[in-house]
Amino acid sequence: MKLKAIHIILFLLVFTGLDMYAQKDSIKGYRIDGDHIVFRFNKNDYLKATDDHTEERIDFEDLNIKEVFVAGSFNDWSRGKWKMKKISENIYELRKKLTDLKDFTPEFKFVINQKYWAEPTEDAPNITAAKSYDGVEYYTYNFKVLLAYPSKKGNYTFRLPGHKNADKVILSGSFNKWDEGAFKMNKTQYGWELTLQLKPNYYEYKFIVDGIWMEDPSNKNKAINEFGGYNSCIDIKKDVAFILNNFKDAKSVILVGSFNDWSETLCPMKKTIKGWIYTIKLSEGKHHYKYIIDGKWIIDPDNSVKEYDLDGNINSVKMVK
Amino acid sequence: MSKLWTLFLVIICSTSLYATEGIHLENTPFHFTKAQRVNKYTTRIPFKLVDRLIVIEGELKGKKGEFIFDTGSEKLLINKVHFSNLILHDDNISNTSGILDYIDNPIQKRIQNFSLKSLSLFNKESDLIDLSHIERAKKIKILGIIGYTILKDYEVFVDLHLNQITLTKTDTKGNTLGSNIYLEKIVDSISFRLKKHAIIIDGFINKKKAVFALDSGAEFSQINTRISKKALKSFYPKGRIILKGASDKELEVISGNLFRVQLSETVYFGPMKTILTSFLNINRAFGTKLDGILGHDFFAQKRAIINYKKQKIYFINYPILRK
Secondary structure (H helix, E strand, C coil): CCCCEEECCCEEEECCCCCCCCCCCCCCCEEEECCEEEEEEEHHHCCEEEECCCCCEEEHHHCCCCCEEEEEHHHCCCCCCEECEECCCCEEEEEEEHHHHCCCCCEEEEEECCCEEECCCCCCCCEEEEECCCCCEEEEEEEECCCCEECCCCCEEEEEECCCCCCCEEEEEHHHCCCCCCEECEECCCEEEEEEECCCEEEEEEEEECCEEECCCCCCCEEECCCCCEEEEEEECEEEEEEEECCCCCCCEEEEEHHHCCCCCCCECEECCCEEEEEEEECCEEEEEEEEECCEEECCCCCCCEEECCCCCEEEEEEEC | CHHHECCEEEECECCCCCCCCCCCCCCCCEECCCCEECCCCEEEEECEEECCEEEEEEEECCEEEEEEECCCCCCEEEEHHHHCCCCCCCCCECCCCCCCCEEECCEEEEECCEEECCEEECCEEEEEECCHHHHHHHCCCEEEEECHHHHCCEEEEEECCCCEEEEEEECCCCCECCCCCCCCCEEEEEECEEECCEEEEEEEECCEEEEEEECCCCCCEEEECCCCHHHHCCEEEEEEEEEEECCCCEEEEEEEEECCEECCCCCEECCEEEEEECCHHHHHHHCCCCCEEECHHHHHHCEEEEECCCCEEEEECCCCCCC
């Protein structure tokens, strides 16, 4: 058979190396603070550095640190663009908007005096093997900014009671592409747990107890998976503030929407200096809504995003991501 | 040291397909499970982004999974991994030019009944291909790929703000049928031409004329290594990456950011994640000489309505979100 190959390409990003390290309970190198990412360099976290020119490994304690920079996939690995601010003797920080990271899955390192690359130790949960031009793994690691990541201040704690004799329990799910090594759970007196910072979304997950996959016994929400078994499910919601400016003379303003089944009683808004506000936890996705001001239904005058509903009515639309 | 950040990219190469495998989908219920019919002619379909791919939840022959939304694909492509045991219906061998891949002689099918919930589409040509390598890389179950043959009869609003695609049936001249479709304000538009299935746009890179194809299935934009020097000055390389195929084919390309892409006097783009690569095979597939392919970043930067019959793309502003 004559084969005529016709070429079109799709490029996929493959994340590698996540399962090649041990893990402590917190990520290193950055923290997420609202819409910002705060890069944080702590001198005590490092033992070795690599000379940019000679690739020679040197001891960190031999370095005379004058300045520290963040270099990553988001700034072309520039050694001198993103200068960090000295906070204390050993701590440097740099605050950036999350949107400054653009896309790709960002990776970064710290650069000392524009010359020495601080090498992450292998106990950080968010390291990934650095690669050469031809894809061969270097002996060094980069930090990775994870969309979901372990954090003691995270917004959801996964718990598995019992299994105290297990050597290792891994949390694996749609939030980390079912990685079988990245999120190692911590042993507690009751069993195992891990707190993650997750974006609002619907997720499926399982525990891997010494290599054996199992559902979350304490979570009744399950979905059938492709293997005929079940995955546990969670819906991570986000606090969303609905703000209506003006209408200060109104006696009552009610928030109604697809999220409260258009109830005219559930979400009475509170008066503020500028107008009215109501904060509600919403699932990821699109939500239609309106305000009822003293009995009169209106769309949000400050929101340009509107849609027809299935009956031809016009609603304002809030997108939760 | 910039080598270190190298990302590992994969070219998805399907294995060759032969006429001994096929699919029979006459009167097969085939629908997008979360589609919402706004009126007789308009359907909204929510999607999610898997990395930079637009995927739609759907169901085919009782199997639930995802469909990739791909303006660069010619036909409806069905993943043979999940439908390999179906009866061969049509032995026709066609050369598809899907956006995904080197696709060797997939078997042309006709899906007699393809429904977007209430919308029914008939006699849509489809091909059966192996998409298991995408599934492995993305860790999702992919039933198929939605391409041109499905989309061409509709005006297609690709909205990465609301993460939904709105399909509105058009008449032969491209006028949308029905009313109450969008409330969004169209702020600009450009014309395109269709070459086979591909949306071809005449634009500029660094004020130098350039011919683009628009491809929602391309996670990263691409430019031809043979573009002019002036245009190439707008490409800021970041490093080399290896594109690896499922059949161990490897290709080293340069990745970076492409600046100063303009499609008209008023329609221009911010930096796009772009790969510099040879277009030898791509040009053969599209049957025209291209300088670039506009991928995910096109839609990420512009809310766009594609009208295939009028051969126009309309733009809607992203809202300014209150913090």
